[in-house]
Amino acid sequence: MNDPIDESLNAIDILIRQLLSMWEQAIALLPSLFIATIVLIVTWIIARFASRIADNLTDKTNMRASLQELVETMVRLAIWIVGLMATLTILLPGLTPASLIAGLGFGAVAIGFAFQDIFENFMAGVLIMIREKMRIGDYIICEGVEGIVESIALRETHVRRNTKELTIIPNSILFKNPVKILTDQDKRRHEIIAGVAYDTDLEVAREVILKAVQSVEQVDKDERIDVFACEFNASSVDFKIRWWSGSKPRAMHESRDSVIRSIKRALNQAGIEIPFPYVTQTFKEPIPVTFSEPVSFAGKE
Template sequence: MTTATASRADEGLNQTFDTVATLQDQFVQMADGFVRALPGFAIALGILILTWIAARIAVRVTNRVLDRTDLRPGLENLVKTLVKLAIWIGGLMIAAVVVMPGLTPASLIAGLGIGAVAIGFAFQDIFENFLAGVLIMLRKKMRIGDIIECEGIAGKVEHITLRETYVRKLSGEVTLVPNSMLFKNPVEILTDETQRRHEVIAGVSYDTDLDHAAKVIRAAVQGVETVDADKGIDVFAVEFNASSVDFKVRWWAGSKPRDMWESKDKVIRAIKSALDDAGIEIPFPYVTHTFKEAIPLGSGDKN
């Protein structure tokens, strides 16, 4: 082995030793820093536990205060959520400052602002639903318990969170609807009032006295117990149909879907019975055939 080769080998060995020594020093420094940070982590953990306890106590106190008010259930959920969120944000900020003493509240808030922009782009849909949930809870319409229809989804509003709304279908299934969908699309609230107007079509034959038929139908509807006669009953002749003159009958009754079906059932039964008693025909559809030439009615030629 030449002197130059031996020298290069020694240099390589020395570099290896230097690298190992550097790694050892860094590991020792990291371990030392971790040990020194343990008290801070313990204090931060204690702060988080206290934050959890404080949040639970705050929610209970908020519940007691809200029970004395007339706030809507959705708005109550929003207040409780905001109280819990504010306490947790404060606790997390204090814990972060304890773990990293060089972190000041000002720098933490600035970092949160920059991070919020990045997170906002990454989780745009989530924040959109969050904001929509806040706005839905703030507005007066669409309360918990209402029957709604939106984009083909119909059912009872059971629960409203900051991200989604639980809609229980009339057949029993529950649908989790994103709040942005309910906020950006038209929502039909069927139970906004205790009553709404319902209607059916009733047909009578062409040889019927329409004024008499209208009186019979009106009297029949007025006699139904589920109908609010004080709000008026409408009986309009609306169409010359293929085999009948059709009346549109409108009345006011309960707004819930079951109220509607029960009321329609009783109204249709009452109209049918009243027309039968008055001798007014409810015709079946029939077809009239017209021929250019007369059709012989005889038996024809015999062979």
């Protein structure tokens, strides 16, 4: 029968030998750990200087700000990938770059399923930065959000609303949905509706409206100004007036304000009525009217 004391001594001896073995392995790993730390520090320094060099080089070109940020990010990412692979190879000598890449390939499938939304936004951010449209400073409307694009990152885009609120939009939404860019050009067309009374000479009214729009400073005189009679409305004949002005929302509001005031002033001076809605009631039979007291329609003396 085994002695319990001997068994306890054997277990302690095995534990001590395992701890000593682990200590020796840790001591043996210290040089590799030191070298790996140096490699990480060097990688950080190189990535930082490479980012500055890339920034200086892209500043000398006509490259868009979003594309410059993409180039800098890709340079840093490439350097860090190489540095981390070198660090793992130092810490695990049996790990070769080929086996590491193969392992990353299998792991990427699992990671891709787990972080599908993150990678979708990442790829959408890359594609948004590459394409020419939607630059920083553009005024956009997408999925009920409108405002000025402040920054475009790899995963999200920051849009500043007119109320100074900041909206963070995942890049996949901007990439998969229609985006209206109001400031893609310096100018865009604006339009309003103006109505005149039915007894108005439409040719005269058209000339009055056209001259009123042409007199507005914010209206671009190099572009065509349109004044079209477009509809027989309930109480008026409506004109559709179109002109070109600045594309920013502020410029749109200013030009609309000036055009409307100029048209109103010109129609008043020409004696042309801008009618209120008229309602005419008709009845098949006369409606009897009764008075509780005698009414005299004659004027008082």
